[in-house]
Amino acid sequence: MLRTHTCGELNISHLGETVTLCGWVQKSRDLGGTTFIDVRDRYGLTQLVFNTDSDDSLRELSRSLGREFVIRVTGKVLERTSKNAKMATGDIEIGVTEIEILNPAKIPPFMIEDETDGGEELRAKYRYLDLRRNPIRNNLMLRHKMAQEVRKYLDGRDFIEVETPVLIKSTPEGARDFVVPSRMNPGEFYALPQSPQTFKQLLMVSGFDRYFQIVKCFRDEDLRADRQPEFTQIDCEMAFITQEDILNIFEGLTHHLFKTVKGINLPAIPRMQYADAMRLYGSDKPDIRxxxxxxxxxxxxxxxxxxxxxxxxxxxxxxxxxxxxxxxxxxxxxxxxxxxxxxxxxxxxxxxxxxxxxxxxxxxxxxxxxxxxxxxxxxxxxxxxxxxxxxxxxxxxxxxxxxxxxxxxxxxxxxDKNTFAALWVLDFPLLEWDEESGRYHAMHHPFTSPKPEDIAMLDTAPGDVRANAYDLVINGTEIGGGSIRIHDRALQSLMFKHLGFSPEEAQKQFGFLMDAFEYGAPPHGGIAFGFDRLCSIFAGLDSIRDVIAFPKNNSGRDVMIDTPSTIADAQMNELKIKTVL
Amino acid sequence: MLRTHTCGELNISHLGETVTLCGWVQKSRDLGGTTFIDVRDRYGLTQLVFNTDSDDSLRELSRSLGREFVIRVTGKVLERTSKNAKMATGDIEIGVTEIEILNPAKIPPFMIEDETDGGEELRAKYRYLDLRRNPIRNNLMLRHKMAQEVRKYLDGRDFIEVETPVLIKSTPEGARDFVVPSRMNPGEFYALPQSPQTFKQLLMVSGFDRYFQIVKCFRDEDLRADRQPEFTQIDCEMAFITQEDILNIFEGLTHHLFKTVKGINLPAIPRMQYADAMRLYGSDKPDIRxxxxxxxxxxxxxxxxxxxxxxxxxxxxxxxxxxxxxxxxxxxxxxxxxxxxxxxxxxxxxxxxxxxxxxxxxxxxxxxxxxxxxxxxxxxxxxxxxxxxxxxxxxxxxxxxxxxxxxxxxxxxxxDKNTFAALWVLDFPLLEWDEESGRYHAMHHPFTSPKPEDIAMLDTAPGDVRANAYDLVINGTEIGGGSIRIHDRALQSLMFKHLGFSPEEAQKQFGFLMDAFEYGAPPHGGIAFGFDRLCSIFAGLDSIRDVIAFPKNNSGRDVMIDTPSTIADAQMNELKIKTVL
CATH class of the missing domain: 3.30.1360.30 (GAD-like domain)
Structure with missing residues (x-):
């Protein structure tokens, strides 16, 4: 390694050691002939000192170092005369004997500080500099820790992470799909998944029993603070279970995350009927703080x-x-x-x-x-x-x-962002009327099972049929949602009929799943958590943007890499498509 | 839960207990008035027994159960008279008192056995049934275990998993991109990443120091046994390191995987110059078994x-x-x-x-x-x-x-598939001549650094310039490859010049990265492992298909869900594209 230690680890126990550090110049100041430089890396800050004992050329070099220069320094760990109890390395400083400039830096377009002077657009363009700031880096480290703890919890309960495909089939249900033209099959398209829903159900048919995946999903919808064209789900499915089992397992996951990531012992999560949530809070995701x-x-x-x-x-x-x-x-x-x-x-x-x-x-x-x-x-x-x-x-x-x-x-x-109140909302309606299309839509998705005692109402009062569907809400934000699925071909066909599919359309779009139900499909159900939202709630943020390393703006653009962008005509010719503006 | 135990866990210590199991009927046989049924789940097989003591209706029901029916049975754990030492549950059987058919099953189109009679195409169409077979399920469980161990090893060494975007920018270098038309930006396209290369380098510029990601990547190339349009990489990058550090860390990962997943103590991995590999084996990925x-x-x-x-x-x-x-x-x-x-x-x-x-x-x-x-x-x-x-x-x-x-x-x-010989191949050429385009291409990618002592030859003998690039080869298969990257704008520009980019083109395509190099980019380098190939080698398979839950065939099709497929005209209109066949 180019260094012996990181900038976050040296303390009084290292006194007298000769060390080599690498990092970025955070700030530099001259005080009565002595130059102090704070050098920064992911792990912390360490103070470098160049005083009158130092070699002249070294002192000169030290004064030439601008903010964000990348340097490598060697020196001796010294005890500070004025200690800084707020810094992990605040008891020591490095009496530098060698400096190497690994890379100089232009003056950054905004301050690399916790509170920066950079506007949103400028920071988006120079996202790689914005990511140097502690609050953003901490968000991504929190996200990493959360993913780790999710996997730890689910791995420990016999869940298997299985990767499902990204190039799948476009279906008319749900949100708008992103599509991908196929060069090998001209005139045909893949779609990017809005969720791995049908694949995880097929994995249950396959006997995988307990599946999960932390997985990218895609929706081509208009954007806002808590929506991105690509987002991440903690996607889970279980077989041979009841709704109660799902609620218990994933209440356990929620407790585990609060405990291990935030050090919070969350109380048992209360449960509320959808109808009561609407009556008492006018919302299916009440903030019960x-x-x-x-x-x-x-x-x-x-x-x-x-x-x-x-x-x-x-x-x-x-x-x-x-x-x-x-x-x-x-x-x-x-x-x-x-x-x-x-x-x-x-x-x-x-x-x-x-x-x-x-x-x-x-x-x-x-x-x-x-x-x-x-x-x-x-x-x-x-x-x-x-x-x-x-x-x-x-x-x-x-x-x-x-x-x-x-x-x-x-x-x-x-x-208060540091107070957390979680809630299960249960028994959502199966269907909701859509004025525009003049038909019922699945409130959750077409694979959600109706409550058996309500099936008879599908013909008489479809809007009153309740589903075996549940949401996890934290602080008024929907964090997770799921359902017990249909595992019977006849009921699935009935469901498609009520959603306005002809039998042929249903077979064309979802025949593979309905066929699968005839070859021994177990009772199953699952849940998916919006991982970006979960992280943003844990980080105390209103938007999901700053728990995403490289988010897109409200026009779906990444202004740093400047995408989307035009492509070469040759590419379009190969794909047998053209744009019609 | 619908069950008290799984089909893999009951043994002599459970004798006399009343248990409930759920699973699939593996096989059924009548022997002198007694019906035996093996019920299967992910965890194993358990023998059910219905004998003359059983209720008549129960016996009749038991005889009606076809292969792959999903059942739920309750009964008492009994000691077998003829034990089967090869089965984990071979000492016991269940004297069934209740059966519930959770879902009947049509006769499967091929046998759900370790050695099946189903042809490749049939099994692809009914992949959800093929996934029931032990060998395929075991491959996916191996894959899960490998991902777990990769994360455990890297987490333990301060690597942070950061998700990079899937909707990125199409670039002319490398393989052919899959593209995604943007509805919000008509006439423009995203591309799916061939690797997160530039993003992980930007994360180094941001100071993330040690990054990894197990991530889907995409290449629109003609397919063969070890290529899929979407594949998974273990993608890694480190800052403030030399090549030696990368080799050591990832040799450690390789050892860790062989040890924890296969129980094999792999010896130190030998190293070979690219030139020697070509001279002694005629290949940059020699099989040194x-x-x-x-x-x-x-x-x-x-x-x-x-x-x-x-x-x-x-x-x-x-x-x-x-x-x-x-x-x-x-x-x-x-x-x-x-x-x-x-x-x-x-x-x-x-x-x-x-x-x-x-x-x-x-x-x-x-x-x-x-x-x-x-x-x-x-x-x-x-x-x-x-x-x-x-x-x-x-x-x-x-x-x-x-x-x-x-x-x-x-x-x-x-x-022999159970013998493993790993090898580092070092010092690849920086450039290779491409007859078709009449110019040099980057052998690894345009961000790979030349050996400092060879830079002078870029003008005189470009083909002889060596790169700080390395591959990990196992049993003659390239499993991983990486390099120390360029972190200096001038050198990166020079590299693009030698690849035939005009300064304007280079700035248009990769300006964000070259700009980033001017704001304090640390020395960095990394490696990416082909996770599918790594899993297939560990599983002793020739193809990567059977370590992927839902692979595509050689035409890039998923025949189960029938994709790619045509999309609605309305979708194309919204996207402002049309197909030109």
Missing amino acids: FGMEFVELNDVVKGKGFSIFDNAELVVGINAKGCADYTRKQIDELTEWLKRPQIGVTGMIYCRYNTDGTLKSSVDKFYNEDELTNWAAAFSAEPGDLILVLAGQTDKVRKQLNELRLEMGTRLGLR | FGMEFVELNDVVKGKGFSIFDNAELVVGINAKGCADYTRKQIDELTEWLKRPQIGVTGMIYCRYNTDGTLKSSVDKFYNEDELTNWAAAFSAEPGDLILVLAGQTDKVRKQLNELRLEMGTRLGLR
């Missing part, structure tokens, strides 16, 4: 002549604890925030429970103080609280109130 | 009037030990084999060293016995040996003789 549950008010508020409430399908509110002192201006501002097109509220009703015990609402014309006392009772409100109420069509108003609840949670400091 | 080294005969045979030898650039041969008794017919057959177009030999000269001490060649007209004695001496031949000699243009004749040597090694049983 805080309460502020929805209270439905139809019985309390209707029939008093307030037409907005009287005409609404649902009147529902939350209790913002301790917010009675919100000014009119604050409430107006909140109302404006709710009126943005993304949320689309037309108006918000409030009721202050003043600290003097009086109640004051924005609809005093229709509700007297006695009636408001009933409101307060419904919310178990106390003096000092602020009740916020929305009204409208049930699904819509729940979604809106979910936004309001999350916003109030944030404003009240109830959503 | 056996000797049979080349002996060059120019000094011995020229000038005796035999024009074929006199006109040849190189006369070179091998000594086939103990083959003096080869008949004329056998030698003719060998010559015919060499004359096939793939090898293209025009003629082979032989010299028998008979057991009686006489020497007899096919060119006695030109060489008397004294002269043949000189031949024999050159080969250190002994009575009973057969000397086989080819002549021609150096590179060509070496390649031909390599084929002959390997064939003779095989015929003589010197290439």
